[in-house]
Amino acid sequence: MKKTILYETESLYRDDFRVSGYEFGQGEKSACILGNIRGNEVQQLYVCSQLIKRLKEMEAAGKITEGRRIMVVPSANPYSMNIGKRFWPTDNTDINRMFPGYDKGETTQRIAAGIFEAIQGYRFGIQLSSFYMPGNFTPHVRMMKTGFEDVELAKKFGMPYVVVRNPRPYDTTTLNYNWQIWETHAFSLYTTTTVSIDKESAAMAVHSILTFLSKEGIVGYHGHEGYISHVVQDTDMVSVRTGESGIFEAAVAVGEEILKGQILARIIDPYEGEVKAILKSPVDGIVFFAHNEPLTYADTAVFKLIFRLE
Amino acid sequence: MDETLRIKKNRLIPEGGVTGKEKRISIVTGIHGDELEGQYVCFELIRRIEAQKEKLTGIVDIYPAMNPLGIDSITRGIPAFDLDMNRLFPGNEEGDMTEYLAAKIIEDIEGSDVCMDIHASNIYLTEIPQIRINELHKEKLVPLAAMVNVDFIWVHGASTVLESTFAYSLNSRNVPTLVVEMGVGMRITQNYCGQLTDGIMNLMREMGIWQGETKKPRKPIISEAPEDVCFLNAGTAGVFIPHVRHWENLKKGELIGSIIDPLKGAILDKIFSPIDGILFTIREYPIVDAGSLIGRLLRDEKVVKQDKGI
Numbered sequence: 001m002k003k004t005i006l007y008e009t010e011s012l013y014r015d016d017f018r019v020s021g022y023e024f025g026q027g028e029k030s031a032c033i034l035g036n037i038r039g040n041e042v043q044q045l046y047v048c049s050q051l052i053k054r055l056k057e058m059e060a061a062g063k064i065t066e067g068r069r070i071m072v073v074p075s076a077n078p079y080s081m082n083i084g085k086r087f088w089p090t091d092n093t094d095i096n097r098m099f100p101g102y103d104k105g106e107t108t109q110r111i112a113a114g115i116f117e118a119i120q121g122y123r124f125g126i127q128l129s130s131f132y133m134p135g136n137f138t139p140h141v142r143m144m145k146t147g148f149e150d151v152e153l154a155k156k157f158g159m160p161y162v163v164v165r166n167p168r169p170y171d172t173t174t175l176n177y178n179w180q181i182w183e184t185h186a187f188s189l190y191t192t193t194t195v196s197i198d199k200e201s202a203a204m205a206v207h208s209i210l211t212f213l214s215k216e217g218i219v220g221y222h223g224h225e226g227y228i229s230h231v232v233q234d235t236d237m238v239s240v241r242t243g244e245s246g247i248f249e250a251a252v253a254v255g256e257e258i259l260k261g262q263i264l265a266r267i268i269d270p271y272e273g274e275v276k277a278i279l280k281s282p283v284d285g286i287v288f289f290a291h292n293e294p295l296t297y298a299d300t301a302v303f304k305l306i307f308r309l310e
Numbered sequence: 311m312d313e314t315l316r317i318k319k320n321r322l323i324p325e326g327g328v329t330g331k332e333k334r335i336s337i338v339t340g341i342h343g344d345e346l347e348g349q350y351v352c353f354e355l356i357r358r359i360e361a362q363k364e365k366l367t368g369i370v371d372i373y374p375a376m377n378p379l380g381i382d383s384i385t386r387g388i389p390a391f392d393l394d395m396n397r398l399f400p401g402n403e404e405g406d407m408t409e410y411l412a413a414k415i416i417e418d419i420e421g422s423d424v425c426m427d428i429h430a431s432n433i434y435l436t437e438i439p440q441i442r443i444n445e446l447h448k449e450k451l452v453p454l455a456a457m458v459n460v461d462f463i464w465v466h467g468a469s470t471v472l473e474s475t476f477a478y479s480l481n482s483r484n485v486p487t488l489v490v491e492m493g494v495g496m497r498i499t500q501n502y503c504g505q506l507t508d509g510i511m512n513l514m515r516e517m518g519i520w521q522g523e524t525k526k527p528r529k530p531i532i533s534e535a536p537e538d539v540c541f542l543n544a545g546t547a548g549v550f551i552p553h554v555r556h557w558e559n560l561k562k563g564e565l566i567g568s569i570i571d572p573l574k575g576a577i578l579d580k581i582f583s584p585i586d587g588i589l590f591t592i593r594e595y596p597i598v599d600a601g602s603l604i605g606r607l608l609r610d611e612k613v614v615k616q617d618k619g620i
Contacts, residue, residue: 107601169473270311301406
């Protein structure tokens, strides 16, 4: 293992901003795995820390294939994490909206450019990602339709679902999109949580990454095969929205199978404690995403469901 | 809870009522909660119209706060989601609360003959009153922009990311929408607000919405070529101290400002003008990182050409 500093810049009063990378093996740039870009992506950081721990052991045991190089970047943004802020401390910009970056541009454009220079050219790019809405996900691999996406490759992670979606205008400045434009096969891995650590889905993510790397001949790893992934288009998901605001009391959890008409959640009057609204499932299916905050706004998508897959 | 989110609109109509044939202008501001210059423009516009209501022959819709939660909490984006509202358009009625809001806003404004979206830079930069136009829409928008008494019209390149802005959505729905940038975030610059209000009154007169006297608008400098605009970025982190004034003509090599280190009492960097030009953007917030935008210059040749009518 070789730890290197991929990018650094000075601050007026803080310690230098550093992005560190951990390299395993030598030779072809085979896979790059990136943890948190936002300051609240603690689970994403945790997954990478566990992956680095495993890769260290595997390297010592000679399990990294000769001529294959893996890079793990546990945190692209330690500065924001250290102050508990999601975006860049000074100007609140999102590094994951700055790719491929510009080395003569503004601060986060420079950071994105520096990181991208260090992590491009790999055959596979895997980013531990998070969603902007507060909630939990069923673990899945997500990819954008750019013409370079390969669903069959994504299935090799052995995660329960592979979600394919059309990029939106703002996606064109994300790392995942730009990796693909520069011909890296890019995947976003979603585990259950973001701001808190969920060890079970983190272990699944580590296992899935190692399974993928093993199937691609980059490491020697013999875990169980994982799931036969179902491929879902994001447009096929059903959103369940709140009609009322109030205290949100979920009756189901992510990953749970549900029947049409089943109660998904109750919205409680925050002053009087009465049930104001009951959210029921419009389909037979599986809970893919569930809101996880104690309060909810009205007109908010609190569940995303996948139709039952036969 | 115990609160309903409402985006408020004030519709001004002719004293005799409407026939359905009137032209309609929509004045929008506060998409970014920390940009307040438009507040005074809305006030001043209504004041002037009400003072001579008999001169009003069209419909004026005023939306002073598109992001009321942001304005109330001094937050640029939508609080709780930390989302830039100006990257959500055209929205989605079936989406979550923020997307729903965006879709409803577009629905309400669609059908206007002209829309103005008034921004105020951000807290970091001060801008001379200007209109920014996506090159895709320049044929229709530049002649309108020339009527609103701004100093500068900046026609910029198309970018996929900008397709999710409010203005892009409306322009692509055939509602000519002008984006104004002026002043600085979190403050009101009364003379700029007065200047723009004069311009809006003039535009309304040209559209047949206002029959009263208006001031002749100033002739703006129009920049269409990317090479006309020169960006100045900080080379190092520190505290920026300007040595020149905003909207000042500068000679190549002239000192624009210094980046100082208060800890050591040292000058870390001096920023010189790389061209002969006029400074239309200048750093307002003193703390900078490497890369922070210090200013933007418009090439002198451009100004000279414009004056000669070339």
